[in-house]
Amino acid sequence: MTNALIRLPRSVKKGEVFEVKTLIQHPMETGFRAGTNGTTIPRDIIEEMICTYNGVEIFRMKLSSAIAANPYVSFHTVATESGTLYFRWTGDNGFKVEETARITVA
């Protein structure tokens, strides 16, 4: 039930550079905050995000406790051919979310 939003242009020209924007639901609990009973709230973060374009990795990011809740990440890539962008976020407590988005290259 984790929500992720991905935005790409609907269609791009071959060779064009386009921006990929992503937003995913996650508390990004730092592991440095005190809970109500004085103990530390355990860390719960997304540790890594990767993106492949028709199977080839084009972007990878390691996240830390310093990334804000509900992480927003944007990056760029070159339009090579029509196909699928695959996204995977992994993190603490077995967190794993996969999403795909279609890109049409004219």
Add this chain to the structure above:
Amino acid sequence: MKRLLGALLLLAAQASAEIPEAERRSGYHDMSPSVQAMQDDDMANPAMLWVLDGEKFWNQRQGAANESCADCHGEAARMAGVAARYPAFATDANAPVNLDQRINLCRTEQQKAPAFEYESRELLSLNALVSMQSREQQIAPPSDPRLLPFTQAGAEAFNRRQGQLNLSCAQCHEDNRGRKLAGATIPQAHPTGYPIYRLEWQSLGSLQRRLRNCLIGMRAEPYAYGAPEYVALELYLMKRAAGMPFEAPGVRP
């Protein structure tokens, strides 16, 4: 000089100056450009994650009646303008209700399902979805005479001193609007963007949650969620902001 003396006497008489229409501004304009940009771009506005949930809940059949919001209302887009005129008088509750309470009335009366908890993901999501449909519309409180005593009560609450710090809403948000409380610019307290993704909360939250924060800040006892006192304040705040553009779901610091 005469005018100055008059103004001073007015102050001494404890009358808070209402904000002239030309000077009204949304809290959006008191934010830094980078936070404004977060609200301007739906892909950078984390509130959109709640809207996404709202769309799911909107279409889910619920309760003993096995009905979804969509079964009665159709597409969420048909709710355009609704959030801009809430709170409104609900005949089925015989009281003014805010949008959260309207959604819950639909649940208990139509869907025959238990009400959502205040500030729950479900309620905030549905509220965000419905509120978003009124973007760019003008805030348009209904001219229902049954609301008048409640709006009046809200106006009185807005001007009443409360808490250990003995402050009224008006002292900060009208008399000292635009000035700096520590590092923060005091906004005019117009409910243009609710529910808001508040950076401090790192979550979406309702106007009632924000009012609760203010009460705690002035060291006053907050009301329980859903209390009629909050709804009265909401009614007055919407009347005060009538005609201003709606920008939900907003981002605020």
Add this chain to the structure above:
Amino acid sequence: MRTRLLAVLLAAIVVPALAQDARRAYVVEDDAIRESLTGRSGDAERGRAIVGNRQVGLCLLCHTGPFPEERFQGNLAPDLAGAGGRWSEGQLRLRIVDAARLNPATIMPPYYRTEGLARVARSFADKPILSAEQIEDVIAYLKTLKD
């Protein structure tokens, strides 16, 4: 403005100490409380720390003051610089204890009044914002701000 307000003040008001709390009695004469709330002078250094603490004195939320180390001071109340030159010790004391006696519309919280307040949060009920000792410390500090 000031003379106008003063004219409506009663010449002298005695506020009795309430049995249920530890607050001391004080006497308001004209626009001042002449006597120290504790019978002693406060400590200016401690007073400065109270004024500068946003959770204790709260002063810098609204006032700007001579605290170069504190960023983001408020600007909705008068600058504290020169307060000790503008007001006598007794005038400062009343303005902290219960400024609303001088101007009913003031935004200055009543630092040593607990009656006549509405809906005070349970954790702060019947407690003044600052103790008599703290207020005397703050006055001792403000007195040093001559210009």
Add this chain to the structure above:
Amino acid sequence: MDQALTRRRFLARSGAGAAGAALVSLMPFAPAEAAPDDLARAIKEVVGSARLNTGKVTLDIAPLVENGNTVPMKVMVESPMTAKDHVKAIHVFNEKNPQPYVLNATLGPRAGRAAIATHIKLRESQKIVAVAEFSDGTFWTAGADVIVTIAACVEDLLQ
């Protein structure tokens, strides 16, 4: 949360002290803006013995933010992004959060443009440093000082 305690714990874990202090002198920062030990050490772990050059990197972050919980940030690096000459990675560090690392993004010629954006958390006013690692083994950097104003009406602060 006691920040001093956290930072001490961090130092104890990484077994640093004098070594970290020595690293500061290797950094290109002017003495007036010398970064504290753990920031310098974290950068050193990435850069190694290479020289850290100032330039080519633009770190876009507001100098004054109202709330440190969600701070928009962009890093842009000048590079043709070709197979021969591109940015391999962008690293971001902070000075005063409990840990010096913010993020590490791996890019390549397929990126087309070396520009990333995200939202970060800043516990207090501090320096942020971005480092770009190029395919030719050079490192380029930019820093920014961000002032975080204290939110005035923080939820439940007074209870």
